[in-house]
Amino acid sequence: MSFVAIVYFSGYGHTAKQADAVAEGVKAAGSELRVYRISDTGDLPEGTLEELSGASAIIYGSPTYMGSVAWQFKKFADASSKVWVTQGWKNKLAAGFTNSASVSGDKCATIAALWTLAMQHGQIWIGTGLLPANLKASGPADVNWSSGFGGAHAISPADATVDEAPRSGDLETARLLGLRVAEFAKKLG
Amino acid sequence: MSFVAIVYFSGYGHTAKQADAVAEGVKAAGSELRVYRISDTGDLPEGTLEELSGASAIIYGSPTYMGSVAWQFKKFADASSKVWVTQGWKNKLAAGFTNSASVSGDKCATIAALWTLAMQHGQIWIGTGLLPANLKASGPADVNWSSGFGGAHAISPADATVDEAPRSGDLETARLLGLRVAEFAKKLG
Amino acid sequence: MSFVAIVYFSGYGHTAKQADAVAEGVKAAGSELRVYRISDTGDLPEGTLEELSGASAIIYGSPTYMGSVAWQFKKFADASSKVWVTQGWKNKLAAGFTNSASVSGDKCATIAALWTLAMQHGQIWIGTGLLPANLKASGPADVNWSSGFGGAHAISPADATVDEAPRSGDLETARLLGLRVAEFAKKLG
Amino acid sequence: MSFVAIVYFSGYGHTAKQADAVAEGVKAAGSELRVYRISDTGDLPEGTLEELSGASAIIYGSPTYMGSVAWQFKKFADASSKVWVTQGWKNKLAAGFTNSASVSGDKCATIAALWTLAMQHGQIWIGTGLLPANLKASGPADVNWSSGFGGAHAISPADATVDEAPRSGDLETARLLGLRVAEFAKKLG
Numbered sequence: 001m002s003f004v005a006i007v008y009f010s011g012y013g014h015t016a017k018q019a020d021a022v023a024e025g026v027k028a029a030g031s032e033l034r035v036y037r038i039s040d041t042g043d044l045p046e047g048t049l050e051e052l053s054g055a056s057a058i059i060y061g062s063p064t065y066m067g068s069v070a071w072q073f074k075k076f077a078d079a080s081s082k083v084w085v086t087q088g089w090k091n092k093l094a095a096g097f098t099n100s101a102s103v104s105g106d107k108c109a110t111i112a113a114l115w116t117l118a119m120q121h122g123q124i125w126i127g128t129g130l131l132p133a134n135l136k137a138s139g140p141a142d143v144n145w146s147s148g149f150g151g152a153h154a155i156s157p158a159d160a161t162v163d164e165a166p167r168s169g170d171l172e173t174a175r176l177l178g179l180r181v182a183e184f185a186k187k188l189g
Numbered sequence: 190m191s192f193v194a195i196v197y198f199s200g201y202g203h204t205a206k207q208a209d210a211v212a213e214g215v216k217a218a219g220s221e222l223r224v225y226r227i228s229d230t231g232d233l234p235e236g237t238l239e240e241l242s243g244a245s246a247i248i249y250g251s252p253t254y255m256g257s258v259a260w261q262f263k264k265f266a267d268a269s270s271k272v273w274v275t276q277g278w279k280n281k282l283a284a285g286f287t288n289s290a291s292v293s294g295d296k297c298a299t300i301a302a303l304w305t306l307a308m309q310h311g312q313i314w315i316g317t318g319l320l321p322a323n324l325k326a327s328g329p330a331d332v333n334w335s336s337g338f339g340g341a342h343a344i345s346p347a348d349a350t351v352d353e354a355p356r357s358g359d360l361e362t363a364r365l366l367g368l369r370v371a372e373f374a375k376k377l378g
Numbered sequence: 379m380s381f382v383a384i385v386y387f388s389g390y391g392h393t394a395k396q397a398d399a400v401a402e403g404v405k406a407a408g409s410e411l412r413v414y415r416i417s418d419t420g421d422l423p424e425g426t427l428e429e430l431s432g433a434s435a436i437i438y439g440s441p442t443y444m445g446s447v448a449w450q451f452k453k454f455a456d457a458s459s460k461v462w463v464t465q466g467w468k469n470k471l472a473a474g475f476t477n478s479a480s481v482s483g484d485k486c487a488t489i490a491a492l493w494t495l496a497m498q499h500g501q502i503w504i505g506t507g508l509l510p511a512n513l514k515a516s517g518p519a520d521v522n523w524s525s526g527f528g529g530a531h532a533i534s535p536a537d538a539t540v541d542e543a544p545r546s547g548d549l550e551t552a553r554l555l556g557l558r559v560a561e562f563a564k565k566l567g
Numbered sequence: 568m569s570f571v572a573i574v575y576f577s578g579y580g581h582t583a584k585q586a587d588a589v590a591e592g593v594k595a596a597g598s599e600l601r602v603y604r605i606s607d608t609g610d611l612p613e614g615t616l617e618e619l620s621g622a623s624a625i626i627y628g629s630p631t632y633m634g635s636v637a638w639q640f641k642k643f644a645d646a647s648s649k650v651w652v653t654q655g656w657k658n659k660l661a662a663g664f665t666n667s668a669s670v671s672g673d674k675c676a677t678i679a680a681l682w683t684l685a686m687q688h689g690q691i692w693i694g695t696g697l698l699p700a701n702l703k704a705s706g707p708a709d710v711n712w713s714s715g716f717g718g719a720h721a722i723s724p725a726d727a728t729v730d731e732a733p734r735s736g737d738l739e740t741a742r743l744l745g746l747r748v749a750e751f752a753k754k755l756g
Contacts, residue, residue, distance in 0.1 A: 087320065122318035263449035293670060294714045296675070298494050527689075
């Protein structure tokens with residue numbers, strides 16, 4: 001039986017919290033879920049790349065560091081070139097999420113980098129499918145106030161603990177992304 | 190009954206030739222096809238945006254001019270904000286193609302811009318799903334020598350007539366993209 | 379005598395207000411300033427491209443519409459290919475600014491598109507040179523809360539009048555960009 | 568006395584050959600040059616970040632792997648966040664180069680990622696300032712046939728040895744980038 005995979009790196013725990021919200025969404029769709037957290041040295045357990053070949057969807061996540069994915073995530077991406085040569089992930093669904101301290105910054109560059117990776121793998125990309133919350137009264141409690149389209153954005157202010165951020169709107173956005181991916185994965189099944 | 194749409198602009202005919210190849214691919218899949226060529230003033234017949242809401246997939250095409258889509262294509266993209274507010278194209282498949290004179294240039298920026306547009310619309314993006322032809326002996330007669338992943342690239346040297354370029358490898362790449370999109374559009378129903 | 383140019387489009391006046399702030403910064407540096415506002419049909423007075431060849435710096439501005447510059451701005455960019463063939467703007471300083479309703483959205487894609495245009499022209503690109511305001515207590519009154527690095531971002535909520543937005547932090551960010559560009563333009567002579 | 572720095576990673580030697588050509592250009596300008604090759608584990612000698620703070624220009628180089636810089640380069644970029652917090656590289660000139668097997672691929676995404684990094688650091692970005700060689704008769708022996716604008720592109724076919732690629736046109740393009748950067752670095756003094 002197929003499953004939805006989340007592969008992510010988290011430096012301080014905020015992106016991990018975002019990943020947890022994505023995971024909730026996947027489970028809410030009734031899909032089997034497998035979560036792979038990349039280690040601080042950019043590694044995953046032996047055999048993970050092969051295992052991912054059994055997934056129907058792979059959701060990529062990384063904090064935005066210096067304008068793109070963390071190097072630990074990139075180490076995983078580079079390792080996946082082993083699968084690339086045989087296009088082993090071709091036609092699997094793909095999606096992405098990222099977290100950083102600034103409201104905007106270069107988060108959209110990180111999401112574009114995740115999309116580029118997925119395109120090299122011949123995957124099908126699905127974004128948030130959400131309109132932004134962009135009125136004067138909008139704020140961090142609103143779904144997609146962080147306004148990601150290609151993928152889910154989250155904002156964790158530089159002085160916010162993991163308890164404090166990402167905030168409710170970002171977590172719900174992440175949850176909705178997980179749900180959306182899982183539902184499409186069934187369709188493509 | 191649903192259909193696959195190609196919406197494109199062509200300045201000198203090379204991108205139109207690429208669009209024709211994409212169209213062949215769509216037809217090879219047995220899908221209904223509708224082609225919309227944006228005029229030199231960036232316009233489409235009245236009612237086109239609404240008509241596109243009946244498509245199962247929209248394939249976007251534009252030459253790369255000054256590092257992104259032609260302004261005529263962007264005028265169409267901006268006009269589509271009318272559909273965006275109701276997310277009328279949500280969940281439709283999307284893909285893209287581009288042509289320019291240089292072997293690389295900023296074609297990957299144009300494809301990324303088409304993807305960004307599709308993400309705003311809540312669409313699902315599908316790339317070429319092709320490995321590149323990148324050996325010493327590879328050349329313009331090879332599929333994906335032009336090496337696009339997020340979308341189909343084509344190269345038309347600045348002094349090449351429409352008869353001369355895009356060349357066979359790029360046309361076959363475009364055809365394969367049309368075929369791939371049409372087949373996935375059936376799956377997504 | 380050389381001058382700093384601002385070339386921009388504004389749909390509803392918010393980007394024009396941002397452009398005014400950039401202009402203030404240029405003037406604060408004691409530099410001569412010329413401002414070119416692209417019309418609603420994407421046009422500029424005859425001879426503008428040639429006139430721009432006399433500038434020491436060109437600052438590009440556009441709202442972010444559907445994930446990139448407005449088509450009117452792109453029409454100007456495409457027209458500038460006339461200058462591109464002779465690299466008439468080579469080595470001039472370049473910078474950019476953009477405004478949109480969402481806090482993040484695809485503003486960084488718009489700035490990247492402006493940079494791509496400048497690179498085609500052989501220009502030298504200068505960003506904001508600002509750290510972001512990204513603490514829990516940060517808000518729209520803070521410089522670079524909108525967190526642009528490659529260029530100045532501004533946020534004008536969808537229901538905000540031109541009197542209301544862009545807000546003070548974004549206007550000061552824009553002013554600082556104008557000042558920074560003008561000072562570097564002097565250095566490059 | 569100030570110097571021009573080249574910081575790069577090379578996996579198989581092709582990017583190193585490109586870096587050598589950039590270095591030749593810097594030396595041709597009569598500038599002092601320091602070259603930093605990132606190790607296979609993504610490391611540089613202790614104190615390198617601080618040393619780079621004495622450079623007038625930093626030229627970044629990496630192969631394009633899976634659509635962006637190699638993870639080893641990204642590890643360096645992430646480590647540079649230590650300098651970012653104090654904006655220690657602010658106003659230094661920056662430029663970039665990349666090599667990959669395909670003629671286009673996602674090289675322009677890699678160059679954009681290097682630019683994004685430089686923008687976070689508040690640097691000034693300079694591209695190739697070269698028109699492309701894009702006629703029917705153009706080929707790998709021509710300057711900028713590889714057609715990079717934001718940075719220097721090089722093509723090393725997947726079966727080409729380091730002796731065989733990058734080829735003469737790409738090496739000359741790289742040399743010209745080094746020369747251009749060094750000359751501007753003097754101007755910015």
